[in-house]
Amino acid sequence: MFCYQFGVSGILKVKMVICRQRNEHYRSREYLTLAEVNRLIMAAELRGRHPIRDKALLLLMFRHGLRVSEAISLRWDAVMLELKAIGITRLKGSVSGTHPLQADEVESLRDLRAEGYPDPYLFVGERGGHLKRHAVTSLINRCAELAQLGIKCHPHMLRHSCGYHLANQGLDTRLIQDWLGHRNIQHTVTYTMLNPKRFGEIQWG
Template identity: 25%
Template structure:
């Protein structure tokens, strides 16, 4: 639709330049705003300043009539609130009507995580006498050791790893960077892979690159490739669970909290902008503490 082209363009530039938003984030903002523009066109609203609380309620009713989840509606509202905050700042509108609209309460899903026994089986399944086995072991160790996202793991370069300090520089969402430490097991697996298996894999490609994790042809692994590797490891370990790279991130956070790490530290290690994102893991800590209490307190 041709209306509001300039406003949309200015907002996109704001997200790119001032907010350092990732292309993925910008895509969702644009999609949410576009659906709102389509609604305004259908309602005959030709000025963004005409939108008020009543218009927003009609918009929300339509969203729920489409059987959209509360999570999706909440995301749309959040996108539009940010959009109108920008419009207000640029004096395109005089007020932000989305400020008075509360986000729908969402059921917070309990993140899936692996128990220590399940992890141990995965750690012993790779044949580390082969280049691919060394790679798989290093991949598993670093994902669990750092809790990084699969998109961050894909971008990892040799220069990002500091073996002398035992830290890795992770390039996160929105161009944010963070240093995360890793332990002895991850270090040994990474060193073995980088010094041996990775060189063997790289020889299969006629190109040079500094990406840490390579596929069987010597090219950088894709997120789908990482998921496939984990699926095969689970199959080889004869586990009856479905494991994703993100589940290792959940496991990383859950195990740290269960062992006494504070929430703020885990937030920083995960690269979460808001503490509320990290708090989804506290349910496991509460269960863990309850079990300790019930098993230890004399009058439990």
Template identity: 30%
Template sequence: MENVKIPLNLFIEYLQIEKNYSEYTIVCYKRDIEEFIEFMKREAIADFSEVTYADVRLFLTDLHKRHQASRSVARKISSLRSFYKFLLREKKVEENPFSLASLPKKEQKVPKFLYSEELESLFHVNDLNTAIGQRNQALIELLYATGIRVSECCQIQLTDIDFSVSTILVHGKGKKQRYVPFGSYAKEALERYIRDGREQLLRKAKTSHKYLFLNFRGNPLTPRGVRNILNEIVEKAAITQKISPHVLRHTFATHLLNEGADMRTVQELLGHAHLSSTQVYTHVTKNRLRNIYLHTHPRA
């Protein structure tokens, strides 16, 4: 199957150079296509040009038998459809067998978020007299204040922060950049951490660097490290539900919309390329629905 590796490598180069996709996105594309290549091996299909729509249906049946989530199947179809469009452009195949494959309906899951009371308890468990406590406070304040992704949070450097106007330059997906504001609580926590806690942690590092959030060795914090820190904070706050960095992102978006922010603004702040990604946050809390009803219905 050596002849299938060359088109795949060319496609990866295309995604890197022409499309300027992020490393994570490229890894996902590569994994999906390699899974299809394994299917081709099992079915004794030697080349991408030999794949028919019947083979595609068999591949999708195989995914269904393995109980793959509809969201995962949809992504694989999209990846392979894009791959075949590239092969068509390069004249490696004569048709795109994935063009007829329909995407399964996505499961509409309401994002998990925290109510204000639950969130408030998270801000009172860190020991602000220690470097680690100052870091953790700055971390959770910033995640809620900005709604940034955990990967974006870990990439922040000191030079990205402008305290004069309380904004951060965030490096998002696909190497896109955006400025995100933060409030007074996050500003106070960040200034305390940078002035004191970060300096203490940085002394433990072998080399100096400008990354904002550091682990106990003074090295840049990783997304996994952020998740572990949140788990510790949740345990201290005695909150029963599991909280991930993405739950704080969901909470940020939900609270903004519930307080009257327009969707386009929230889309910009979250760094969503499409408004449809932001529309999932248009759910509102039962309390807000009840308050609106009580204040607006003539016979409430």
């Protein structure tokens, strides 16, 4: 995109402005199906130096609809394995809450804790402290390639995938809103609109 400006001297100046395309320009959809998410998580177990950490990270990001910033900020003092629960601190003005943990999540977190990293964060980077955003992005890209998903992935797709999966089960919109921490239910309605089952009563002869 080019903008034309005239300076004080009357000389024409040409200024190029680079406009970022919307995500829809780069990919056909912003979520993964449950089968695709499972393939992504399986790929995390097969690659890299930290398969236990990486599997737990992707599993929790999907199950709890975590933004990447929320995932890398998770601390062990928010994990209650004996109660099978985890405290989710939402960012960007969303509503925090406590979520139940499924049996495979508890097992994955116990395996992660057994690695014995002396760090308050669940997902520790190579030099200590929590993982960085770019490391999570790189991880998901490599796992998507290994899983041969055929779609360009980014971390926020796991949050969208969670919302889509919940809506696909026909769950109440308010429940999905609470799970994802949305203050505005219109953000939640986006996922119910993606659910093809709502058109199930339409017949063509």
